[in-house]
Amino acid sequence: DIQMTQSPSSLSASVGDRVTITCRASQDISNYLAWYQQKPGKVPKLLIYSASTLQSGVPSRFSGSGSGTDFTLTISSLQPEDVATYYCQKYNGAPPTFGPGTKVDI
Amino acid sequence: EVQVLESGGGLVQPGGSLRLSCGASGFTFSDHAMTWVRQVPGKGLEWVLSISSSGARTYYADSVKGRFTVSRDNSKNTLYLQMNSLRAEDTAVYHCAKTMGNYGLYYFDYWGQGTLVIVSS
Numbered sequence: 001d002i003q004m005t006q007s008p009s010s011l012s013a014s015v016g017d018r019v020t021i022t023c024r025a026s027q028d029i030s031n032y033l034a035w036y037q038q039k040p041g042k043v044p045k046l047l048i049y050s051a052s053t054l055q056s057g058v059p060s061r062f063s064g065s066g067s068g069t070d071f072t073l074t075i076s077s078l079q080p081e082d083v084a085t086y087y088c089q090k091y092n093g094a095p096p097t098f099g100p101g102t103k104v105d106i
Numbered sequence: 107e108v109q110v111l112e113s114g115g116g117l118v119q120p121g122g123s124l125r126l127s128c129g130a131s132g133f134t135f136s137d138h139a140m141t142w143v144r145q146v147p148g149k150g151l152e153w154v155l156s157i158s159s160s161g162a163r164t165y166y167a168d169s170v171k172g173r174f175t176v177s178r179d180n181s182k183n184t185l186y187l188q189m190n191s192l193r194a195e196d197t198a199v200y201h202c203a204k205t206m207g208n209y210g211l212y213y214f215d216y217w218g219q220g221t222l223v224i225v226s227s
Contacts, residue, residue, distance in 0.1 A: 034213040036151075043201060043217040044151065055215065087151055094165040094210045096141075098151040 002027045004090055004099040012105045019075040021102045023088035028068050032092035035064055035073045038101075039084045047086075048073065080106055108132040108216045110202045115221030122192050126221055128185040128202030133216075136160075136180040139205035141214055142187050144198035144223075152198070156205060156212050157185070165210055170196075192225045199223075 003026040013019050023033065031051040036044040046055045048064040051071055061076045075082055083106055088099040114126040128140070141156040155166045157176045164176055175188040185202055199222050203214035 032211060036214075038151075043219055044214075045217075046213065046215045049206070049213050049215075089151075089213060091207060091211050091213045094156070095167055096153050096156070096210075096212050098153065101150050 001095060002029065002090055002092075002097060004088055004097050006086075006088060006099040006102050008102060009100065010103040010105070013078050015078055015080060015106060017078045019078050019082075019104060021073045021086055021088075021104075023066075023071040023073070023099050025069045025071075025090055029090045029092040031067045032090055033064070033066070033071050034089045034091060035062075036087045036089065036098075037082075037084045038087065039081075044087065075104075078104075078106070108204060110204060110216060110218035112200060112202045112218045112221040115200065115223045117224045117226065118192055119227050120193060120225055122225070123188070123190045124192065124223060126187040126189070126200055126202075126223075128187075128218060130183045130185065130202075130204065133204065135178075135183040139207065139212055140178060140185045141203045141205045141212060142176065142185075143201045143203055143214065143217070144196075145201065145220070146198045154200070155187075156210070158208075163210070189223070192223075194225050197223060197225050 033051040035048040038044045052064045085101045085103045142154040173191045177186045199220035201220040202218040204216040
């Protein structure tokens with residue numbers, strides 16, 4: 001099975017900072033990569049699919065890039081409401097594996 | 107508004123069984139695959155299984171294969187998860203998720219609040 005890793009596992013940044021989270025697949029997954037945000041006590045929310053397509057309603061400060069094995073999620077200007085754990089998920093076939101998550105704090 | 111609502115969780119002894127349900131509304135249920143994802147409180151997300159829109163194709167995580175069975179009733183907009191031979195490591199919140207994609211190329215655009223399953227004696 002393809003393994004997903006994320007780095008860093010946690011980060012702390014200031015309001016307005018540019019934040020970048022990296023996700024790496026153990027094999028080529030093309031652009032079959034989604035990103036989710038899970039705020040404390042809430043359910044996961046889809047942010048991005050197909051590596052770079054923003055889900056409807058998601059603020060434009062979120063962006064995704066990458067293909068193959070290396071992907072990034074960028075928050076261009078961190079806001080207090082972005083405190084959450086962010087997960088990547090590959091979906092080029094079963095099993096649709098999640099990364100371990102990156103916790104973002106202010 | 108898309109809604110998915112899980113029910114049926116609870117406390118069960120090791121080796122026991124439990125059936126979860128997920129009611130869906132706000133979208134054409136029969137057009138979408140559906141998925142169960144579980145999460146141990148404070149831990150990460152683990153995909154459990156998925157079922158195609160028609161129910162003809164199912165996909166299971168190795169950790170539950172042979173013990174869990176997924177089904178759906180498109181006439182009732184309801185997804186089911188039959189869990190048998192439960193183990194302590196099955197303890198988690200079980201989320202039902204509306205699923206995008208086809209032929210196992212799945213990601214998840216709406217998630218339910220989840221139902222807690224505790225396997226303990």
